[in-house]
Amino acid sequence: xxxADDIEGPTFALTKEWVDxxxxxxxxxxxxxxxxxxEPPDWExxxxxxxxxxxxxxxxxxxxxxxxxxxxxxxxDYLLHYFFFxxxxxxxxxxxxxxxxxxxxxxxxxDPGNRxxxxxxxxxxxESRDPNYSVAxxxxxxxxxxxxxxxxxxxxxxxxxxxxxxxxxxxxGRVWGVKGQPVTHAFHLVRLGSPSGDDAERWDxxxxxxxxxxx
Amino acid sequence: MTWYLRRExxxxxxxxENVTIHYTWSPPGGWPDWERNxxxxxxxxxxxxxxxxxxxxxxxxxxxDEQGGGWSLEYRLHFFFEVWQxxxxxHTDLESQDIVYRDMEYVDNEGWVTHLxxxxxxxxxxxxxxxxxxxxxxxxxxxFTSERYYAYQDxxxxxxxKSQMLGQLPLPHHWRSRIWAPRGAPVLQQFxxxxxxxxxxxxxxxxxxxGPSSPGGSHWVLHL
Numbered sequence: 298x299x300x301a302d303d304i305e306g307p308t309f310a311l312t313k314e315w316v317d318x319x320x321x322x323x324x325x326x327x328x329x330x331x332x333x334x335x336e337p338p339d340w341e342x343x344x345x346x347x348x349x350x351x352x353x354x355x356x357x358x359x360x361x362x363x364x365x366x367x368x369x370x371x372x373x374d375y376l377l378h379y380f381f382f383x384x385x386x387x388x389x390x391x392x393x394x395x396x397x398x399x400x401x402x403x404x405x406x407x408d409p410g411n412r413x414x415x416x417x418x419x420x421x422x423x424e425s426r427d428p429n430y431s432v433a434x435x436x437x438x439x440x441x442x443x444x445x446x447x448x449x450x451x452x453x454x455x456x457x458x459x460x461x462x463x464x465x466x467x468x469x470g471r472v473w474g475v476k477g478q479p480v481t482h483a484f485h486l487v488r489l490g491s492p493s494g495d496d497a498e499r500w501d502x503x504x505x506x507x508x509x510x511x512x
Numbered sequence: 513m514t515w516y517l518r519r520e521x522x523x524x525x526x527x528x529e530n531v532t533i534h535y536t537w538s539p540p541g542g543w544p545d546w547e548r549n550x551x552x553x554x555x556x557x558x559x560x561x562x563x564x565x566x567x568x569x570x571x572x573x574x575x576x577d578e579q580g581g582g583w584s585l586e587y588r589l590h591f592f593f594e595v596w597q598x599x600x601x602x603h604t605d606l607e608s609q610d611i612v613y614r615d616m617e618y619v620d621n622e623g624w625v626t627h628l629x630x631x632x633x634x635x636x637x638x639x640x641x642x643x644x645x646x647x648x649x650x651x652x653x654x655x656f657t658s659e660r661y662y663a664y665q666d667x668x669x670x671x672x673x674k675s676q677m678l679g680q681l682p683l684p685h686h687w688r689s690r691i692w693a694p695r696g697a698p699v700l701q702q703f704x705x706x707x708x709x710x711x712x713x714x715x716x717x718x719x720x721x722x723g724p725s726s727p728g729g730s731h732w733v734l735h736l
Contacts, residue, residue, distance in 0.1 A: 299576035310553075323718070323727050324704070326642060328662050340663035344514065347640045364570045382662045387714045389627075389706070391662060419530075419554060427567075428554040430532070485530075485596075498599045500529065 307367045309473045312425035313379065315348045315359045321386040327361040328391075329379035331399070333370055338378035338394065348381070362427055365399065367473055373401040377475070398476040400512045406433060406484045406501070408466040414459045415452040416468035417485035419500075421507075423478050430485075433470030437462040456490035474512040481507035515692050516568050516639040519591070521555055523563040527598040531555045531565050535591035539577040540610065544590035552594075568639045571611070571692065586612050589694065609694040612736045618645060618703055620685040626675050627661065627706035628687045631718060634697055637728045642704060645687035650677065668711070675709035691736075699734040702727070 315325045325348040330338050348359035369375035377399050381392045406416050416433040438458055459466070474480040483502035488495065502508075521531050536549045555565035577584040589611050593604040616630045633640035644658035651657075655664070656674045664670040678685060693699045702725065706716040720730025 303572060304570075324642070326662070340660075343663065345642065345662075346516075347642060349638060349640065362568050380663070384704075384716065387716050389708065389716070390667060391665070426556050428556065430552070430554050496600070498596060498601065 304364065304366050305368075308364050309367055309422070309429040310425065310427040311363045311365055311377075311422045311475070312427055313346075313348070313361050313363055313381075314351070314424065315361070315381055317354070317357045317359070322357075322383055323385035324383065325359050325361070326382045327363065327379055328382060329363055329377060331365060331369055331375055331377050333372065333375055334398070336376070338376075338396075365473075367401075373399075373471070373473070375399050399473060400476045401471045401473050402480070402510055402512055404433075404470050404472055404482055404484075404508075404510070406468040406470075406486075408468065408486075409464065411460070411464045411466050412488060412497075413466075413468075413486045414456050414489050414491075415487040416470065417452075417487070418470040418472060418482050419485055420472040420474075420480050420482035422474040422480055429473070431470045431472065433468040433484075435459060435462060436467045436469065452487060452489060456492070472510070472512075476512050478512060480510055480512055482510070483507050514573065515571050515641045515643075517571050517589075517634055517694070518566060518568045518636075518639040519555075521565040521593060523565070525597065528563070528595055529598075530596040532594045532596075533567055533569070533591055534594060535569065535589060537572065537575050537611075538588045538590065539575055539580070539584045540586050540588060542588060544606070544608075573690070573692065585690075585692075586610065611692055612695045613690050613692045614734065614736045616643075616645070616689050616691055616701075618687040618705075620687060621683060623678060623681075623683050623685055624707055625685065625687065625705055626671060626678060626708050627658070627704075627716070629658075629704040630689045630691060630701060631704045631727065632691050632699055632701040634693045634699055637700060640727075641691075643689040643691060645689040645703075647678075647681060647685045647687055649681050649686075667708075671709040691734075693734075693736045696735055699736060700728075701732045701734055702730070 313327050327346045328343045330343045346361040348361035351358040351360045377397045378394055380394045404418055418431045420429050472480050472482050483500055486499050488497045532552050532554050534552045536544045553567050555567045558564045574583045574585045575587040588608050590608045592606045595602050628645040630643040646658045703719040705719050708714055717724035718727050721732055722730035
């Protein structure tokens with residue numbers, strides 16, 4: 298299925314925040330494009346997201362949800378270019394263009410007890426509350442969590458295959474974010490398809506604080 | 513440019529840890545083909561009691577209709593929620609909504625307008641979109657099209673030339689753009705209207721049925 302304006306492959310959410318520098322601002326909109334490392338932005342067909350109020354302040358804060366690809370030309374590292382368009386009181390203008398490098402980090406979950414069949418990684422970028430999800434792959438069972446090109450982020454029942462992998466079990470997933478900036482993540486631990494009926498699901502989230510890393 | 517649709521979930525039971533929305537699109541009247549297109553997004557936990565969760569979905573302006581051999585501006589959104597609750601997961605029933613469009617027009621009889629957007633949002637103002645409007649007679653390859661305004665560094669220069677070029681078009685000016693929504697859903701809509709040349713006359717407002725207003729102020733409610 299092809300869609301107009303489609304982003305090829307799986308995506309992730311990244312929030313950009315804006316703080317009004319002066320009163321009277323009525324519109325803030327993020328314009329953004331992405332491209333390979335080393336290439337300048339091409340603003341034709343840029344994406345847009347209106348920054349809606351987070352709190353009234355003062356000063357008012359706004360946030361815009363950006364949706365970005367996980368891969369650009371097959372690479373996990375690429376450039377995000379964006380600027381804010383700001384209007385109010387008869388004045389309109391655009392900020393300079395900001396360029397950030399998008400990158401990925403591997404995260405690892407050790408399951409020495411061979412308890413879980415599927416592991417997911419839920420993560421947020423920076424201060425964003427907008428969660429993302431990746432399926433982790435079990436070492437020795439490559440198809441168990443390879444990045445789904447459709448981004449479906451769903452588990453498949455693979456209990457017998459997982460049991461056939463010699464312990465200790467190590468699951469590896471990936472999180473995306475901005476180079477040099479924090480990502481908070483948690484592990485989604487699932488035991489599915491157990492013939493003894495002891496399926497289970499829980500979150501390993503560092504007592505609600507999440508695990509931190511820097512891209 | 514794309515548009516956005518906010519989807520909400522309210523917990524009806526205790527013990528829900530996480531909710532994910534699964535969604536796809538098909539041509540009008542079609543069924544979902546999850547093998548070919550399957551999107552999944554975790555909802556944002558907004559807290560409260562009962563707990564509310566939401567996600568703003570990025571929506572296409574059309575889908576490819578293989579049978580028709582072309583782009584279909586109207587399509588169906590199919591979605592269901594996957595709920596993780598007390599160690600198990602379950603799914604809601606599949607829901608489908610027809611996504612339809614409407615061509616918007618603002619007629620400027622005096623040639624006063626230099627910049628114009630349809631400002632609109634489905635259901636409420638939490639996922640708004642600015643859709644730049646253009647008179648279809650305005651040359652699409654010009655550096656002064658409405659969509660190119662935002663990235664144009666010298667906005668005074670842009671506004672001067674835009675004003676000059678619009679002045680060459682016979683009146684009235686028919687500014688047009690397109691909006692989308694689930695069929696029957698309320699669409700809140702204003703015009704963000706600007707007169708940005710000459711500089712001493714600069715004026716902009718968000719126009720609704722009661723006249724000039726602010727973003728989200730006086731607005732029309734449309735049902736497509």
